[in-house]
Amino acid sequence: MTRNKKLAAWVEEMAALTTPDRVYWCDGSKEEYDRVMKIAVDEGVSIPLNDKTLPGCYHFRSDPTDVARVENRTYIASRTQDEAGPTNNWIDPVELKKIMTDLYRGCMKGRVMYVIPFSMGPIGSPISKIGVEITDSPYVVTNMHIMTRVGTRVLEILGKDGDFIPCMHSVGKPLAPGETDNGLWPCAPLDKKYISHFPEEHTIWSFGSGYGGNALLGKKCLALRIASVIAREEGWLAEHMLILGITSPQGEKRYIAGAFPSACGKTNLAMLIPTVPGWKVECVGDDIAWMKFGKDGRLYAINPEAGFFGVAPGTSMQSNPNAMKTIDRNTIYTNVGLTADRNVWWEGIGYGAPGKLVDWTGKEWEEGKTDKPAAHPNARFTAPARQCPGIDPSWEDPNGVPISAFLFGGRRPSTIPLVHQSFSWNHGVFLGSIVGSEVTAAALDLAAGTVRRDPFAMLPFCGYHMGDYFRHWIEIGKKGSAGELPKIFYVNWFRKTADGKWLWPGYGENSRVLKWVFERCGGAGDAVETPIGYMPTVGAIDREGLAGVSDDDLKELLAVDREGWKKEIALIKEHYAKFGSRLPKELTDELAALEKRLA
Ligand code: OXD
Ligand code: MN
Secondary structure (H helix, E strand, O other): OOOOHHHHHHHHHHHHHHOOOEEEEOOOOHHHHHHHHHHHHHOOOEEEOOOOOOOOOEEEOOOOOOOOOOHHHEEEOOOOHHHHOOOOEOOOHHHHHHHHHHHHOOOOOOOEEEEEEEEEOOOOOOOOEEEEEEEOOHHHHHHHHHHOEEOHHHHHHHOOOOOOEEEEEEOOOOOOOOOOOOOOOOOOOHHHOEEEEEOOOOEEEEEOOOOHHHHOOHHHHHHHHHHHHHHHHHOOEEEOOEEEEEEOOOOOEEEEEEEOOOOOOHHHHHOOOOOOOOOEEEEEEOOOEEEEEOOOOOEEEEOOOOEEEEEOOOOOOOOOHHHHHHOOOOOEEEOOEEEOOOOEEOOOOOOOOOOOEEOOOOOEEOOOOOOOOOOOOOOEEEEEHHHOOOEOOOOOOOOOEEEEEEEEEOOOOOOOOOEEEOOOHHHHHHHHHOOEEEOOOOOOOOOOOOEEEOHHHOOOOOOOOHHHHHHHHHHHHHHOOHHHOOEEEEEOOOOEOOOOOEOOOOHHHHHHHHHHHHHHHOOOOOEEEEOOEEEEOHHHOOOOOOOOOOHHHHHHHOOOOHHHHHHHHHHHHHHHHOOHHHOOHHHHHHHHHHHHHHO
């Protein structure tokens, strides 16, 4: 229970609307985690894994219709459609609340309503925010225990009058008297799913999905969509960025934050083990960064999360050993393959499937017998960040860590070089605004080879008009003192030769690029001025011990492809046209200047 009047009234109102069997206030204890997990196990929706090889781990299989964030059912319900902008789904907030109130009515019948007080960021940090999630899902309770800081201490900080972000969630599957989930993941059909944000009220309402970002409302909904709105109001940054610390052999340390669209290996980069001798990389966060100016004029970042909700397929001892060592205990696995001895397996785990498995749909599965994967491509692990062997000693510092550089990147087989540095802050904002990945899957609505723009990797996560978001970044540049603002870089690990071979090995070898970024931040690192920005000379990228990247390869990786960039400019113009009059003039100026430099 709580002394906070706003919270007590809200919980009472939601309980009256959704009519659960009872209301339970979460205290965040280990005992509570075990008890709630046991409910899921008893319902048959969770399976305890092998306690010798995966102690404290559990396995969930979701409904096949509930396997990922549903962007076409995600809404920014600002007062006007113009506030939400052309890249967000919008419904009038009054109308949306009416639709959802009807859905919420009686939706928790036969279930427990859990009230989860949580802090995004270290409890009590000046950068942290408090949220309270109401949910009827034990899966959400246990995942929130890992992903956020849950519990009674949060209520204490909230006190009688403290403010919080209300996060309302239901799986949307009431139970009839005597009915149980009986092994089936509860959720509502797609056309009843709503992931809704009310930016003016700083409120989240989610209905019908139990999966990931649709249901763990601290993550994408609060820490990005609502926090981006608050950050703009208050003059700070809420970004879809990893944060890493990099230490030179001389013991000098800098922090770097980076934004990449989905499927660019962001978690791998955050946990990278450098191949350059003597260098160390440590992880502060793999997905979200909240940044505020410190008294010294530098930007300080916290990771608002307490865990990793990472994509399992493709994670192996080769691609990400730190992740593998993080997830060998106290981890929740969702939609991965299950082996006969209750271990987990997925495509790209680095070894063959050990015998017959049960796939993510619950069916028997054998390697080579079907072209369907054993694990869903968006299968996930939920693991405590503190278990990561490469976690940064300052990852919970309430003051955050000072950021020296921003990286932007996407999957671009051509045109974009391995790395280039912006000439200025506004040129860096321009680079962030043109982030995108080439579409490979023919199944998408775009032709293969098309670049899907995802500016700042925030397109699905910005709670307001993207043009105003660019403007906010320009304004942040004016607030910071030039010498203290992070330097901005664009990287591309995904270049291919004309015949389709990778030009750059990626993974731990990316530390060679990080080393140059580090040096540039300290005023060193050889660079040449080119029409697109500063670029390393071929000799400036340390290749000691790196086999397979010749001088010619590196020259190609660091070339300015003038013809490619001219085509790119035409595409950027199309992309920019979407934002209409809200696109800052500073960005069209940067585009015009680039065009001139390339002419
Ligand atoms: C994520 C995403 O799941 O960005 O982190 O899609
Ligand atoms: Mn993400």
